[in-house]
Amino acid sequence: MARSKMRLRDLADESLAGVFARPARTALTTLGTVLGIASLVATLGISRTAGNQIVDRFNELAATQVTVQARSSGGGNGSSAAQRASAGALPWSVEDRLDRLNGVVASGAVADVPNPGGVKTVPFIDPTTISERTLPVFAASPGLLEAVRGHIAAGRWFDFGHVQREDRVAVLGADIAGELGIVRIDNLPGIFIGETLFTVIGILDEAPRDRGLTGGVIIPSSTAAERFGVTKPERVVIETELGAATLIATQAAIALNPNAPESLSVNAPRDPVRTKEAVQNDVNQLFLLLGLVSLIVGAIGIANVTLVTVMERTGEIGLRRALGASRRHIAAQFLTESVALGVVGGIVGASVGILLVVSVAASREWTPVLDLWLPFVAPVVGALVGLLAGLYPSIRAARMEPVDALRSGT
Amino acid sequence: MTTTCIEPASTASPDVPVVDLRGLSRVFPTEPPVHALRRIDLTVMPGDHVAVVGASGSGKSTLLNVLGLLDRPTEGTYLLDEIDTADLSDRERAAERGQRIGFVFQAFHLLSHRSVEENVMLAELYRGEPRAGRLQRSIEALQQVGLGNRIGFLPTRLSGGERQRVAIARAIVGRPSLLLCDEPTGNLDSHNTGSVLELFDQLRDQGLTILVITHDANVAAHARRHVRMVDGTLTEIG
Ligand SMILES: Nc1ncnc2c1ncn2[C@@H]1O[C@H](COP(=O)(O)OP(=O)(O)OP(=O)(O)O)[C@@H](O)[C@H]1O
Ligand SMILES: [Mg+2]
Numbered sequence: 085m086a087r088s089k090m091r092l093r094d095l096a097d098e099s100l101a102g103v104f105a106r107p108a109r110t111a112l113t114t115l116g117t118v119l120g121i122a123s124l125v126a127t128l129g130i131s132r133t134a135g136n137q138i139v140d141r142f143n144e145l146a147a148t149q150v151t152v153q154a155r156s157s158g159g160g161n162g163s164s165a166a167q168r169a170s171a172g173a174l175p176w177s178v179e180d181r182l183d184r185l186n187g188v189v190a191s192g193a194v195a196d197v198p199n200p201g202g203v204k205t206v207p208f209i210d211p212t213t214i215s216e217r218t219l220p221v222f223a224a225s226p227g228l229l230e231a232v233r234g235h236i237a238a239g240r241w242f243d244f245g246h247v248q249r250e251d252r253v254a255v256l257g258a259d260i261a262g263e264l265g266i267v268r269i270d271n272l273p274g275i276f277i278g279e280t281l282f283t284v285i286g287i288l289d290e291a292p293r294d295r296g297l298t299g300g301v302i303i304p305s306s307t308a309a310e311r312f313g314v315t316k317p318e319r320v321v322i323e324t325e326l327g328a329a330t331l332i333a334t335q336a337a338i339a340l341n342p343n344a345p346e347s348l349s350v351n352a353p354r355d356p357v358r359t360k361e362a363v364q365n366d367v368n369q370l371f372l373l374l375g376l377v378s379l380i381v382g383a384i385g386i387a388n389v390t391l392v393t394v395m396e397r398t399g400e401i402g403l404r405r406a407l408g409a410s411r412r413h414i415a416a417q418f419l420t421e422s423v424a425l426g427v428v429g430g431i432v433g434a435s436v437g438i439l440l441v442v443s444v445a446a447s448r449e450w451t452p453v454l455d456l457w458l459p460f461v462a463p464v465v466g467a468l469v470g471l472l473a474g475l476y477p478s479i480r481a482a483r484m485e486p487v488d489a490l491r492s493g494t
Numbered sequence: 495m496t497t498t499c500i501e502p503a504s505t506a507s508p509d510v511p512v513v514d515l516r517g518l519s520r521v522f523p524t525e526p527p528v529h530a531l532r533r534i535d536l537t538v539m540p541g542d543h544v545a546v547v548g549a550s551g552s553g554k555s556t557l558l559n560v561l562g563l564l565d566r567p568t569e570g571t572y573l574l575d576e577i578d579t580a581d582l583s584d585r586e587r588a589a590e591r592g593q594r595i596g597f598v599f600q601a602f603h604l605l606s607h608r609s610v611e612e613n614v615m616l617a618e619l620y621r622g623e624p625r626a627g628r629l630q631r632s633i634e635a636l637q638q639v640g641l642g643n644r645i646g647f648l649p650t651r652l653s654g655g656e657r658q659r660v661a662i663a664r665a666i667v668g669r670p671s672l673l674l675c676d677e678p679t680g681n682l683d684s685h686n687t688g689s690v691l692e693l694f695d696q697l698r699d700q701g702l703t704i705l706v707i708t709h710d711a712n713v714a715a716h717a718r719r720h721v722r723m724v725d726g727t728l729t730e731i732g
Binding site for chain 2: 088089090091093094098101105106399400402403404405406407408409410411412413486487490
């Protein structure tokens with residue numbers, strides 16, 4: 085008994101003939117898929133490229149910071165001197181202990197000065213601003229400025245000489261300097277902290293790692309110890325080289341307190357690689373979603389046009405059935421046509437997308453980052469889009485009764 | 495014209511009918527039901543040239559659709575080349591259609607974006623024949639219908655008569671047992687009708703079995719047998 089059969093080569097020929105019968109329409113039909121794939125490739129590529137930039141900036145600040153604190157012993161300020169001297173003690177001389185570690189860029193220690201008394205300017209600066217203010221006062225080691233990436237707007241920061249001599253010098257945070265009426269320091273203005281007169285030697289306007297500093301008065305650690313009884317730092321801030329944070333975190337506690345390193349709590353950034361991935365995932369998911377939406381729009385476009393084509397070609401379907409085509413042959417032909425449309429859309433879309441990534445990267449002077457698999461997967465994704473889009477129209481075509489199809493079509 | 499001869503596929507001896515209808519009915523289950531064919535008996539022998547005439551709505555096209563395995567009868571038996579078509583599945587009917595039936599429609603049904611030889615090649619597409627052989631036979635069939643000089647043309651560049659001859663070439667290229675034509679000259683002027691009728695005579699003389707539906711007395715005159723359909727019933731005339 086005869087069997088209805090068709091060669092694969094013929095199926096491909098018939099489908100391609102269908103696709104190329106109306107080139108302009110084919111181009112317009114694939115436009116949706118082209119846009120979908122292009123935006124998918126472009127967003128993936130640009131997010132990869134931009135993600136690298138974001139992480140690089142992010143690294144600069146967070147990924148290079150380690151902070152060390154004493155584990156809270158529960159006693160706080162009320163604990164006895166003996167207790168304070170033992171576990172959880174941080175030394176002021178952090179620069180000596182840490183800066184020789186490989187990977188440390190800078191380190192410094194800081195402590196709040198408890199109950200320093202009110203802060204006021206000396207009368208001759210501006211009589212209207214002599215009113216006393218309660219401001220935070222910090223004791224700091226000389227390395228702190230660099231460790232917090234601070235910036236001095238005017239004057240200078242104190243150095244080891246000031247610390248050694250227990251000089252009564254102060255650096256004002258920019259936020260409060262204005263409040264106190266101190267805008268220039270070349271005339272060496274004085275302020276009172278409690279009953280003690282200090283000379284203002286500098287104004288700190290930026291401290292990205294410890295923003296509280298710009299809202300207070302900073303004095304050398306030794307002076308704070310002598311005048312206000314501040315014996316030890318509360319926090320040690322370390323700036324590390326990129327990628328060294330994890331290593332420094334393991335070494336810092338021993339370097340700072342060899343006798344009881346476990347009494348210190350070290351705060352290191354998350355592994356920078358993982359941070360990078362996390363940021364990238366967020367960005368990628370957003371962009372992927374956008375690409376998927378455009379892809380769905382593309383699929384709907386193909387489905388729409390294929391359906392119109394099926395209706396237009398009713399007569400052809402009837403003829404093919406009369407010539408011996410089975411329902412499967414009809415379905416296969418229209419499905420192959422829509423898959424071909426999808427593949428074309430995928431290839432063109434991937435090219436457009438890559439072009440976009442490269443040009444965006446070039447305009448920003450970024451290094452374009454593209455996943456190697458993208459150009460290969462894009463046509464497959466296009467084919468899949470075409471397959472899904474062609475499913476319903478093909479079924480409609482296959483279901484047509486040949487008699488009806490021949491009668492209604494020409 | 496050329497002497498190329500396309501013989502019918504039927505290997506059966508000349509006294510075995512190509513078509514054998516017994517008590518065939520087709521009722522369309524509309525409301526009310528339409529009895530388009532009523533208990534029709536018809537035997538068509540190899541080499542017959544049958545003209546079917548009748549008023550509009552009498553059931554001519556319905557008969558042709560059943561004969562061409564495009565439609566199933568409601569009742570009765572239809573043997574095509576001694577095969578009981580009632581036993582065939584949808585896929586098998588498609589295959590038998592491609593193998594044993596050639597169709598010529600009033601509306602030509604050519605694919606306008608494909609060359610004439612590609613249009614003719616379509617007839618053997620669903621038999622899984624190799625492409626080279628199909629092209630060769632398609633060119634031969636075009637030569638047989640007198641269109642050897644139109645190879646490579648798109649159908650849109652041909653006259654109505656030439657288009658119908660392409661359609662006839664497509665119908666005969668696979669050497670069918672039965673050529674079914676529904677108003678084949680309905681869209682043609684008298685000159686083109688003449689050339690198509692000449693072609694039918696020639697094919698009939700080469701042994702092809704032809705059944706043609708027509709309103710045109712001129713077309714009917716070329717046939718050797720005439721049947722009339724009246725309200726779904728069939729009577730032999732002449
Ligand atoms: N699918 C269908 N459903 C319902 N009725 C149908 C269907 N197809 C045909 N008919 C009816 O069957 C009858 C015969 O139709 P058919 O097309 O065979 O007539 P015909 O003899 O070919 O007419 P014409 O010469 O106008 O082509 C008509 O009354 C028609 O309305
Ligand atoms: Mg009719």
